[in-house]
Amino acid sequence: MGTAERRLEILKYLCRYRRATMPQLAEKFGVSVRTIQRDIFEIEATFHVPLDIRCGKYDGGVFVKGDYSFDRAYMHKDELELLAKLQELVSDRITEKENALLSQIIKTYTNIA
Secondary structure, eight states: OOHHHHHHHHHHHHHHHSEEOHHHHHHHHTSOHHHHHHHHHHHHHHHOOOEEEEOOTTTOEEEEOTTOOSSOOSBOHHHHHHHHHHHHHHTTTSOHHHHHHHHHHHHHTBOOO
C-alpha cells in the first residue's frame, strides 16, 4: 500500500469509527507512530478534515469533529432503524441467507462512535 492509499484508508477508518489512537492506527496500517503523525497532518491539510488531536493515556487520540464524513461509509441511526424494521417485516419471506446478508449490511453501515 502506497502513502496516498494509506492516507485515504486512514481517513475512511476515522470517518467510520470517529476516533483512534496513533498506536492503533500504526498497528493497523503497519507503519510507525511517527508516520501516522505525518499522515494525520497531511490528511488535515489535503482533505481539510476537521480533526481534533488530543494527548493523554486514556482520553487521547485522533477524533473526527462533528458529523464530517469523507465517503459516508455509514448510515444514520434513522436509516438503520428503518432497515431493521424492514428486516423484521420480511424475515419470514426471505431466505436465511438473505436475512443474514441484510444483518451484515446493517452491521457494516453502523457508525460506531
